[in-house]
Amino acid sequence: MKSKTMKSKTIKKIFFFIVVLGCSFSYSQNSSSKKWYSTADVEFINPFNVEYSYGIYSSQYNARIGKTDEITNAKPSFGVSYSFNYNLFKKLSVGLLTGYQSHARPDFSMIKIGGVIKYFFLDNNNVYTYINLANDYSLNKEQFKNGSNFRIGLGFPVLKRDGFNLNINAFWEQNFLRMEGAKPLFDNETPDTTVLKSYGISVGIKF
Numbered sequence: 001m002k003s004k005t006m007k008s009k010t011i012k013k014i015f016f017f018i019v020v021l022g023c024s025f026s027y028s029q030n031s032s033s034k035k036w037y038s039t040a041d042v043e044f045i046n047p048f049n050v051e052y053s054y055g056i057y058s059s060q061y062n063a064r065i066g067k068t069d070e071i072t073n074a075k076p077s078f079g080v081s082y083s084f085n086y087n088l089f090k091k092l093s094v095g096l097l098t099g100y101q102s103h104a105r106p107d108f109s110m111i112k113i114g115g116v117i118k119y120f121f122l123d124n125n126n127v128y129t130y131i132n133l134a135n136d137y138s139l140n141k142e143q144f145k146n147g148s149n150f151r152i153g154l155g156f157p158v159l160k161r162d163g164f165n166l167n168i169n170a171f172w173e174q175n176f177l178r179m180e181g182a183k184p185l186f187d188n189e190t191p192d193t194t195v196l197k198s199y200g201i202s203v204g205i206k207f
Helices: 002-029
Strands: 036-058 063-070 075-087 092-104 108-120 128-138 146-160 165-178 190-206
Touching: 036 092, 036 165, 075 108, 075 190, 092 128, 108 146, 108 165, 128 165
Parallel strands: none
Antiparallel strands: 036 063, 036 075, 036 190, 075 092, 092 108, 108 128, 128 146, 146 165, 165 190
């Protein structure tokens, strides 16, 4: 119960930090050209393949051997993200990305920091595809040490206004988590890595 309360407080602090960060960047954009824009998203993530690699003692060989098992009871997860972007060309932008993800069964909480590249099919106010590359930083070293994230997706605006767009994104992603020294997920095994492959959708604003 105590860990859930602490986790809830951490989520609130992270969300507040991302909102404040977004507002500060938005304020700085008011006096600049339309070369700069921000996005803020809420993400819903569904892991469809979770592979856990670990070492376990074998009495047959009198040694630890490596094994990989699939975790089949992973639950839907969620995240929030913010990006600050620059339009290099009419159809291409690059940006800095930060965010937070919370996964359940297995239980992982992480901060994400990285970059994003977007290609717009018409112009920077319409349908686009994007790639995210980010580092995963664990909020609890007993869960995992660190990791990396790769995401590819497609997004489109469902509502356009003078000051902002409301966007929906569909994506595929992979989190590769290093678990040396982390708490075992099963019993007395020695954790090595966990790879989570997921589909997801996100809803956000571009401003």
